[in-house]
Structures are given as structure tokens and as C-alpha cells.
Amino acid sequence: MKRLLHISFVALLLSASTAFAVPSLIPDPPALDSHGYYLLDYHSGDVLAQKNGNEHMEPASLTKLMTAYVVFSELRAGQIHLNDKVRVSKKAWRTGGSRMFIEVGSEVSVGQLLQGMLIDSGNDAATALAEYVAGSEDTFVALMNEHAQALGLTNTHYSDATGLPIPDHYTSPHDLAILARALIHDFPEYYHWDAVKQFTYDGITQNNRNLLLWRDSSVDGLKTGHTESAGYCLVASAKRDGMRLISVVMGAKTDNGRASENESLLNYGFRFYETHKLYAAAQPLKAMRIWKGADDTVDLGIAKPLYITVPRGQYNKLSASMTIDGSIIAPTQKGQRLGTVNVKLGDQTVAQRPLIALETVPQGSLWQRMMDDVRLWFQ
Secondary structure, three states: OOOEEEEEEOOOOOOOOOOOOOOOOOOOOOOOOOOEEEEEEOOOOOEEEEEOOOOOEOOHHHHHHHHHHHHHHHHHOOOOOOOOEEEOOHHHHHOOOOOOOOOOOOEEEHHHHHHHHHOOOOHHHHHHHHHHHHOOHHHHHHHHHHHHHHOOOOOOEOOOOOOOOOOOOEEOHHHHHHHHHHHHHHOOOOHHHHHOOEEEEOOEEEEOOOOHHHHOOOEEEEEEEEEOOOEEEEEEEEEEOOEEEEEEEEEEOOHHHHHHHHHHHHHHHHHHEEEEEEEOOOOOOEEEEEEOEOOOEEEEEOOOOEEEEEEOOOHHHEEEEEEEEOOEEOOEOOOOEEEEEEEEEOOEEEEEEEEEEOOOEOEOOHHHHHHHHHHHHHO
């Protein structure tokens, strides 16, 4: 019969705790005029504020975040390279809206097109990249939707690679926050382009439309968008004292408004919350007795780093415990789930993670198995 073993970890590495912490008061998020917004902690994935987070909305040029994700994926796979030359088609050259100003028939590198798309928000650059990666924009859009599905963007569907208004083309503030998080995590080698304030191509210099890059030195991304029907949109990210937040504003009324509203969200999150790394991936949390094995113990831990976002001043109220799913019998495989790590803030559970074996332990000898059978019988 299986039995549950509950092991408490009260300490939780609370080096910054105090004996008598003053309770932290968290006000409501700032009241914003935009149609929807979302504030996400990058490391923990915790949602700090949201309005209409799962509602379908036009993304405008925020579409290019997924266009970039697909191109980055192809670069990672070695299917294309930054110095590849792309011949500009008539369709790409004629694409309306914001432009990088590439000329039909000219050859432009993938790296230049990515900068023209991310910094200048060039629709012509986005179309040229889509055609080069997939042969046509329609085929590229199919890739975009496949990646959206893989990332769990359940309120997103793409119909073009630029964000120009087109039927059945939508996303949500929640999905954009998840996409931004994936871009930063999966492709850090390209993220620096999002913080570039100006880009010059063929003698034409254009400014990045993200006004927060000039207002706040902690902001280092990501992308703006605007059409008459979508309003003014901005996905921003900022890092202060090791804590990174992602904010999304959609349907703001003005260019300055989308910047100010993102700024308000970021300031709110940094002011009233703090994020801590509790455990590293594959960090041994407990050595547990293993029966009938070649070894007497097996180290247990978690597969991914565990971050927790809590109201400021509440870190010392965190506690953690482990629940083991009965006696551990060899053989065990590395990565095998053997229990659960639970983290509480006061009486509220704020995180649960699978507790896994950090090593493979084969069966022991016949003598070891026989002796442990006897010991287990007495237990």
C-alpha cells in the first residue's frame, strides 16, 4: 500500500526575512483607458494585473513578434542565416503601412530585414522575410499559427505576417504576454535588437516607436503596433534589480497614451511585488531512502527553476513542503515523478511543482532486495 510522506521546509533560504514584518498592502492596478492590458512576471509567470486578458483584439504590428519568433526558429534550426541575401519581391516592396524602404529587386540580408522589421516596424521587411522563409506569405502564416498552437496561444489566429487589417486576424493581451516571454527566453541572442533606438538603411534613419526606450532605462523591449481599428498597442519589458516584468497594452487612444499606460503598469508591478528564486533546476532538495536499490538513497529535486512573486515584505511568510508518493522502490529513472513540492504564503498555496528523481537508481542485488523486503515488512 502506498503512503504519503509530508516533509516540511520552513527555512526556504529566507536570508532577507525579519521577525516582525509589516503586512504589505497591495492597491488595485492603475485604471487605464486602453481596451485591454496584461502585466506578467517573466520568471515566475505570475499575473499581476489584467483587463480583458483573453478577449480577441487586433494586434496590428504586434503581429511581427510572431513573425520574428518564426524567423528566429528557422535561424536556430540552421535553415536560414543572418547573412543570407533576400531578393525583394514586388509584393514586399508594395506592402503598405510602415516601411523599411527596401527596393524591388534589391538584395537585403536577413539580419537587416529583421532590424528593419523590429526597429522600423517595416511591413515590407516582414513580407520579404515571410516569403524567404516559407516561399509565400500564406505558407509562412501557416507556420505562425503552428507556433502559436505550440506555445499555447489559444486566443490567437494569424492571417498575415505584418498586422495590416485583415479578417480572422486576432490575439489577446494574455497571448501576447506569453509570446513575449517565449521570445526573451527562447532567443536571448536576438533580444538586444528590441532595445535599439534607431536603425539606418540605405541612408534613411528611423526611430524605434517605443517611447519607453527614451523614458526608462530599465525598458529593453519589445514592440509597438497601430492601425485605426486596433488603436495604439505596445508590448514592453523592463528589468530592475533582477526582476523582469512584461506589460501589454492594446487599444490605447494615443501614441503617448500606450507608453504612459505601460509605464504605469510596470511601475505598479515593481513597486508592490518582488520575485525570488527559491530553487534551481536539478538542485537536490532531499535525499530519500530508496528500497531494494543499488544505492540506499536517491536525490530529489525539480526539473525547472522555481520562482515566486509575492507582495513586497511578504517573503518571510513563505514556507515549503514536500509530499512523497509512498515508499520509493528501485529501480527509479532520472526524471521520474516521486512527489510534489508545495509552496505556501501563509495559508495560501502559491506554487506546486513535481518532485522528481535526479538520478537513476537500478535494482540492488538479490541479497539487498531480500533484506529490504524484511525491513519494509516491519515498517
